[in-house]
Structure formats: structure tokens, C-alpha cells
Amino acid sequence: MNRIWTAIIVGALVLALPAAGIGQPRVTITYWQYFFESKVKLVDQLIAQFETQYPGVKVAHEHFPYDAYNQKVASAVPAGQGPDVINLFYGWVPLYVDSGYLQSLPPDAFPPVQIERDYVPMIKASKLDGKYWAIPTAVRSLAMFYNADLFRSAAVVRPPVTWEEFQAAAERMTARDDRGRITTMGFGVAPSGQDHHLLREVLFRQWGAAPYSADNRRVTYATPAGAEALRWYTEMITKSKVGAIDFFPGAGGYRNAFMAGRAGMIVDGSFAIGAIRRGTRASWGVAPLPGRTVGGAPSNFGSYWVHGLTTRAQGPRREAAIQFLKFLVSEQTQRLWLDAVGELPAYKRLVEDPRLGADPVMGPFVSALPYARATFFVDEAAQRQVLVDAVNEVVLNNKPPRQALEEAAAKEQKILDEFWAKRKRP
Amino acid sequence: MATQVTAARPLRRGLRIGQQRALWAYLFLAVPLLFFAGIRILPAISSLYISVHEWNIISPVRPYVGLANFQTLAADPRFARAAINTVRYVLVGIPAQMVLGLGLALLLQRIVRFRGLFRALYFMPFITPIVAASWVWQWMYSVHLGPLNKILQGMGLPAQGFLRDPGQALFAVAAMVVWQYLGFQVVIFLAGLEAIPRVYYEAAEVDGATGWRLFWRITLPLLNPTLVFSMVYSTIVYLQLFTQVLNMTFQDQGGPLASTLTLVLYVYQLGFQRFKMGEAAAATAILFVVILTITLLQMKILSKPVEY
Numbered sequence: 001m002n003r004i005w006t007a008i009i010v011g012a013l014v015l016a017l018p019a020a021g022i023g024q025p026r027v028t029i030t031y032w033q034y035f036f037e038s039k040v041k042l043v044d045q046l047i048a049q050f051e052t053q054y055p056g057v058k059v060a061h062e063h064f065p066y067d068a069y070n071q072k073v074a075s076a077v078p079a080g081q082g083p084d085v086i087n088l089f090y091g092w093v094p095l096y097v098d099s100g101y102l103q104s105l106p107p108d109a110f111p112p113v114q115i116e117r118d119y120v121p122m123i124k125a126s127k128l129d130g131k132y133w134a135i136p137t138a139v140r141s142l143a144m145f146y147n148a149d150l151f152r153s154a155a156v157v158r159p160p161v162t163w164e165e166f167q168a169a170a171e172r173m174t175a176r177d178d179r180g181r182i183t184t185m186g187f188g189v190a191p192s193g194q195d196h197h198l199l200r201e202v203l204f205r206q207w208g209a210a211p212y213s214a215d216n217r218r219v220t221y222a223t224p225a226g227a228e229a230l231r232w233y234t235e236m237i238t239k240s241k242v243g244a245i246d247f248f249p250g251a252g253g254y255r256n257a258f259m260a261g262r263a264g265m266i267v268d269g270s271f272a273i274g275a276i277r278r279g280t281r282a283s284w285g286v287a288p289l290p291g292r293t294v295g296g297a298p299s300n301f302g303s304y305w306v307h308g309l310t311t312r313a314q315g316p317r318r319e320a321a322i323q324f325l326k327f328l329v330s331e332q333t334q335r336l337w338l339d340a341v342g343e344l345p346a347y348k349r350l351v352e353d354p355r356l357g358a359d360p361v362m363g364p365f366v367s368a369l370p371y372a373r374a375t376f377f378v379d380e381a382a383q384r385q386v387l388v389d390a391v392n393e394v395v396l397n398n399k400p401p402r403q404a405l406e407e408a409a410a411k412e413q414k415i416l417d418e419f420w421a422k423r424k425r426p
Numbered sequence: 427m428a429t430q431v432t433a434a435r436p437l438r439r440g441l442r443i444g445q446q447r448a449l450w451a452y453l454f455l456a457v458p459l460l461f462f463a464g465i466r467i468l469p470a471i472s473s474l475y476i477s478v479h480e481w482n483i484i485s486p487v488r489p490y491v492g493l494a495n496f497q498t499l500a501a502d503p504r505f506a507r508a509a510i511n512t513v514r515y516v517l518v519g520i521p522a523q524m525v526l527g528l529g530l531a532l533l534l535q536r537i538v539r540f541r542g543l544f545r546a547l548y549f550m551p552f553i554t555p556i557v558a559a560s561w562v563w564q565w566m567y568s569v570h571l572g573p574l575n576k577i578l579q580g581m582g583l584p585a586q587g588f589l590r591d592p593g594q595a596l597f598a599v600a601a602m603v604v605w606q607y608l609g610f611q612v613v614i615f616l617a618g619l620e621a622i623p624r625v626y627y628e629a630a631e632v633d634g635a636t637g638w639r640l641f642w643r644i645t646l647p648l649l650n651p652t653l654v655f656s657m658v659y660s661t662i663v664y665l666q667l668f669t670q671v672l673n674m675t676f677q678d679q680g681g682p683l684a685s686t687l688t689l690v691l692y693v694y695q696l697g698f699q700r701f702k703m704g705e706a707a708a709a710t711a712i713l714f715v716v717i718l719t720i721t722l723l724q725m726k727i728l729s730k731p732v733e734y
Binding site: 070071073074095098179183190192245246248379397 | 482483484485486487561564565567568569570571575579585587589590591592674676677678681682683684695698699700701
């Protein structure tokens with residue numbers, strides 16, 4: 001009898017020990033992101049917090065330069081190394097899913113209904129085959145940055161509300177030398193910066209052309225309305241000449257021109273706030289993107305970086321990775337993220353916080369989140385090129401906007417077709 | 427040292443001194459050979475392997491697709507554009523670089539004073555970091571803010587599009603590459619010119635030959651090995667053009683409208699921006715064959731033994 005009791009007690013202890021966290025082997029999981037100083041610092045802090053909450057889990061945090069990120073993943077993964085939780089641009093998710101590198105989020109830990117209830121709508125772009133594959137802490141949207149000093153000297157009394165007003169304001173702020181060369185742009189155009197997003201998700205839609213079909217399989221912007229939107233945009237370069245492509249050469253030249261006081265207005269993402277805050281000498285402000293008409297339907301482009309679970313996370317590591325993922329997207333983390341990184345929270349509840357909406361810089365970005373859409377990119381570099389080329393065909397080769405747009409749509413359709421044809425999963 | 431010590435007596439394994447020396451030499455030569463094989467040859471072979479597979483850079487599954495990647499490239503207008511552009515860079519850049527280089531070398535050969543200074547000045551672009559130089563040139567070409575258009579307008583000429591004009595952009599980039607390699611070209615030509623014995627010129631002058639005749643009959647034929655070397659070398663440089671184009675068209679790489687796109691830049695875009703490693707490797711294989719063919723042809727056609 002004694003032996004039986006001993007066995008039962010020992011057995012119970014063995015079962016109870018892990019639950020109490022005593023003698024449990026520590027699980028180490030790995031988190032990867034690209035290097036962005038404020039994010040790296042914050043995640044280090046978050047990991048320390050997480051590890052005190054979950055003493056059985058240790059998180060290794062590794063980061064790489066942005067340009068080498070995918071290459072790093074590509075070389076580490078086939079070698080059986082790499083992260084359990086990974087930070088990705090949302091546009092890369094289909095590629096990672098098709099490569100069999102992500103596992104879908106477990107519905108018991110992240111119920112899709114709850115995701116759709118709690119998050120801003122743009123995150124639907126991460127739903128593939130009816131499942132969510134990754135989830136963000138923070139999101140970004142577009143707004144208009146304006147140089148308040150230039151506004152004042154050009155007697156522009158308030159940020160434009162319609163595109164017509166926008167154009168008028170741009171014309172008043174544009175300065176040229178006696179030879180007609182632009183010295184200050186009214187609108188810092190940048191087709192390969194954020195303007196291709198502006199065209200796709202804002203101008204096309206406001207002019208009455210949905211850019212893609214609801215199932216993301218067809219390109220639908222090559223309509224008369226879409227062509228009118230493209231015409232309006234390109235005429236700022238060719239006709240009213242309020243902006244010039246590559247006015248300041250280099251990556252982010254439009255933003256540099258704005259910071260140097262050589263552009264009255266630019267369309268840029270919330271991720272640019274930090275740089276503009278540090279680098280702009282003139283007084284500046286942020287306003288929501290104008291609309292086609294006063295009170296007309298607003299639209300915006302949103303984008304985000306997501307955290308996903310990789311297929312490497314199995315067994316106890318999977319449990320730990322799920323806990324860490326939940327922690328990374330928690331409300332508390334989202335608040336910290338806003339303060340430390342300056343990125344907008346992904347929870348509707350936080351976005352609706354009136355204090356955030358009233359912030360003069362964050363407010364216009366936040367107010368766009370309820371309707372901002374993230375384009376379902378299958379090959380972002382190629383799809384961007386298509387629209388950049390369409391603008392250049394009109395601006396440099398005098399092609400009619402309608403024709404340029406039809407050619408662009410045909411090219412982009414091919415890219416989409418290729419993607420959908422290759423998908424093995426239903 | 428070892429050979430000196432053992433030189434006096436026969437070696438244990440019956441190797442003679444010469445053989446032992448050779449063995450040592452091969453041993454030391456093997457190190458860079460192994461390095462070369464590992465860093466150059468193996469990746470080249472593996473890229474050939476990738477070119478017949480579909481690989482999106484991330485996926486562990488890389489199905490064999492035969493020549494499908496090559497077929498995709500054959501139907502890809504952007505690839506065709508990049509290939510044509512690359513040939514145009516060669517056809518525009520090399521003659522400009524060789525003619526200017528030879529002209530400058532001939533001029534420099536004639537002067538004694540300041541020759542070193544001039545040579546150093548011309549050589550300076552060659553040792554300037556390419557990326558920095560590209561960015562400076564990009565600013566010089568800037569349509570609205572650049573100094574070049576200011577100069578043109580000062581002379582009463584219309585402002586030009588330069589890098590923003592699809593018709594001019596390739597030439598604008600090529601001009602920068604010529605500027606960059608000119609000094610190197612001059613140094614090579616100067617060395618070649620110095621190697622031509624004075625006697626030939628003196629003999630020819632005694633026979634009454636002057637100026638152009640000396641150049642056509644003596645300088646050019648005797649410079650042939652140098653010409654072939656720099657032709658082959660710069661063809662490879664122009665066929666592999668990448669950094670200058672990437673940095674001078676940083677926002678719309680290879681643009682506008684693919685007018686400056688080169689094969690290597692397109693390979694980079696395919697592989698590392700669009701994750702189509704298979705297609706990128708296929709394009710690399712094509713480029714490899716093209717470079718090999720052109721180089722062999724050049725060596726065969728251009729190098730003629732000169733007899734006097």
C-alpha cells in the first residue's frame with residue numbers, strides 16, 4: 001500500500017512541477033525584425049517584461065539591416081535556422097505563406113472574428129485562404145504634410161480640403177526662376193515614393209474607379225474615371241507644373257525637398273513623421289488627404305508590418321511563441337509602441353481614443369485608419385513599377401492617360417495572373 | 427629556407443630539389459585556387475543550377491522547371507530592354523572612352539612638365555567611390571537645380587532633361603562612366619606608348635614620314651596589345667554596369683521607363699526585389715555566355731601579331 005501511495009504522490013508531484021514552473025526546462029524562442037533603432041530598443045524592453053511574466057520562456061532577439069532582411073531569412077531558413085516569431089512587411093506575407101514558412105494563426109488563440117472586430121479594417125490584407133497568417137502591433141496611413149510658412153507667404157489660409165483647392169494652393173506656392181526652372185514646388189510629386197499608393201487607393205477610388213476586384217484577382221482601374229484621375233495627377237507635372245519628378249534626386253527626394261523648404265506640400269506616410277520632425281526648419285503641419293468633393297467619400301492607403309509564427313515553432317516552442325505573439329500585439333504593447341516608435345496602434349479601440357485623434361500631427365493619420373485600405377500586393381516592386389511607368393508614359397512620352405492606364409493594367413494583370421496561377425493551396 | 431638546409435643531402439622520399447620547390451609552390455598556389463573555387467566557381471555553378479529551377483528566395487521547395495525561366499525572360503520586354511541598353515552602353519561608352527583616353531595619353535606623352543600632375547588628376551575619378559560620384563553627378567544633372575542646366579541656359583540654350591529624358595538618360599549615365607574610367611584608360615595607354623621603341627619613329631622620320639602616318643603605321647599597330655586589353659577589359663566593365671545606374675536613378679531604378687536599365691541591375695531587381703531567383707540566375711547565365719563569347723571573339727579578331 002505504501003508503495004502505491006508513494007507512487008501516486010511522486011506522480012502527482014511530477015505532473016504538478018511543470019505547472020508550478022519549477023524545474024521546467026526553459027524554452028528559448030527567437031524573434032527577428034529588421035533594424036530600426038526605436039523598434040529594436042522597445043522590443044528589448046518588451047522582452048524583459050515578457051520574460052518576467054513567463055519565467056519559463058527566454059526570447060532571443062535578432063535584427064538585421066532592412067536591405068538584407070529577406071536575404072538573411074532566405075539563407076537561414078533552408079539551413080533549418082531562423083526565428084519562431086518573425087516581423088514581416090504585410091506585402092511579403094503571400095510569398096512566405098506559399099513558401100510554407102508561416103503557420104496560420106491558431107484560431108483558439110487568435111479567433112478571426114475577434115481580429116476583425118478589434119483591428120482596423122486594413123489588416124484584412126493578411127487573410128489568405130480564409131485564415132489569418134500574421135498580425136500587426138502598429139499600422140501606418142497617408143496624410144498631407146504642409147509647409148506652414150509657405151502657406152502663409154502664398155496666402156493659403158487653411159489646408160486644402162478638396163483636390164481642386166490642393167491644386168490651387170500648389171500653384172500659388174510654386175516658385176520659378178526667370179528661365180522657368182522650378183525653385184520651390186507647390187506639390188512635391190513622387191510617383192515612386194508614396195504617390196503610386198496615392199493613385200491606387202486614393203485618387204482612382206475618389207474619381208470612381210476601384211483599383212482591383214474584391215477578390216484581388218483582377219485589375220480594374222483602367223476605366224474612363226481612372227484615366228481622369230491619372231490625367232489630373234500628371235497635369236500637375238505637365239500643365240500647371242507645380243511639381244517635378246526627381247526635383248531633389250535620390251530616395252525620398254520629395255521628403256528632402258519638403259524638409260529643405262523647397263516643397264509646399266507632400267503626401268507621405270506616418271512613418272515619415274520622425275524624419276520630418278527632426279529635419280524640417282520651417283513650421284509645418286499635417287492635414288488629412290483632400291477629397292474629390294467637400295464631404296465626398298474619403299480614402300487612404302494603409303500599410304503595416306506584421307508578426308507571424310514560423311513553421312519552426314513546434315511543440316513547447318510553439319506554445320511559447322504564441323504567448324509572445326499575444327504579448328507583442330497586446331493593447332499595452334500598442335500604447336508603448338505609439339509612444340516609443342510613433343507608429344499608430346492597430347486596435348480600433350485605441351485609434352478611437354479622442355486624445356490621439358486630437359493630436360495635431362497624429363490626428364490626420366489616425367482619422368484615416370477606419371477607411372484606409374492596404375493593397376493586396378503580390379509583387380510590390382513590380383506593381384509599383386507599373387504605375388510609375390504609367391505616369392512617366394504620360395509625362396515624358398505624352399501618351400494619353402487612358403492608353404497609359406490600359407497598358408499598365410494589362411501589365412499588372414499579368415503579374416496577378418502569375419501569382420494566382422502558381423498558388424497551390426485552394 | 428627549407429630547401430637551402432636540405433640542399434646538400436638527398437631527400438628522404440627521393441624528391442629532387444627542383445621537384446620539392448615545385449611542390450611547395452603548388453602548395454602555396456593551392457590556397458588561392460581553393461579560395462577561388464569556393465568563392466567564384468562554385469557559386470557560378472550553383473547559379474546555373476538555380477537557373478533551371480523555380481525558387482522564390484524564401485521557399486525550401488525549388489522545383490525543376492527546365493528552361494521555363496529562359497522562356498519567361500525571352501518573352502519579358504523589360505529583359506529585352508535591359509539587354510539592348512547594355513549593348514548600347516558598350517557601343518557608346520567604349521569608343522568614347524578609348525578615343526578620349528588615347529587622345530589624352532598622346533597629349534600627355536608630349537609634355538614633360540606636370541605630366542605626373544595631369545595623370546593624377548585624370549586618375550582621380552577612378553579612385554573616387556562610385557556611389558558618391560554617382561550621387562554628385564545625379565545632382566549635376568538635376569533638371570531644375572543642377573549646374574549643367576544653369577550653364578546651358580547661361581549660354582542661351584534650352585534646359586535639358588538629362589536623367590529625366592528617356593532619350594538622353596543612357597548617354598548621361600555613360601558619360602559618367604567614361605569620366606570615371608578615363609584616367610585608368612590614360613594610364614594604360616601611356617604605359618603602352620612608352621613601350622614603343624623610339625627607334626621606329628626615328629627611322630620612319632628619316633624616311634620622311636610625319637604626323638598621321640607615324641600614328642597610323644607605328645603607334646596604332648604597336649599599341650595593339652594595349653588596345654585589345656583595354657577593349658576587352660572595358661567591354662566587361664560596361665556589360666556589368668550596375669552601381670552607377672542604380673545610384674543615378676535611385677528612385678526609379680533603371681528608369682525613366684527602363685531607359686537606363688542594364689542586365690545586371692535587372693538581375694538584381696528580379697532576384698532581390700521580386701524574389702525570382704530562378705529567373706535572375708537564368709539572366710545571369712545568359713549574361714555569362716554573352717560576356718564569354720564577346721571576349722573570346724575580341725581576343726581572336728583583335729589580337730594580331732605585329733611583325734617588323
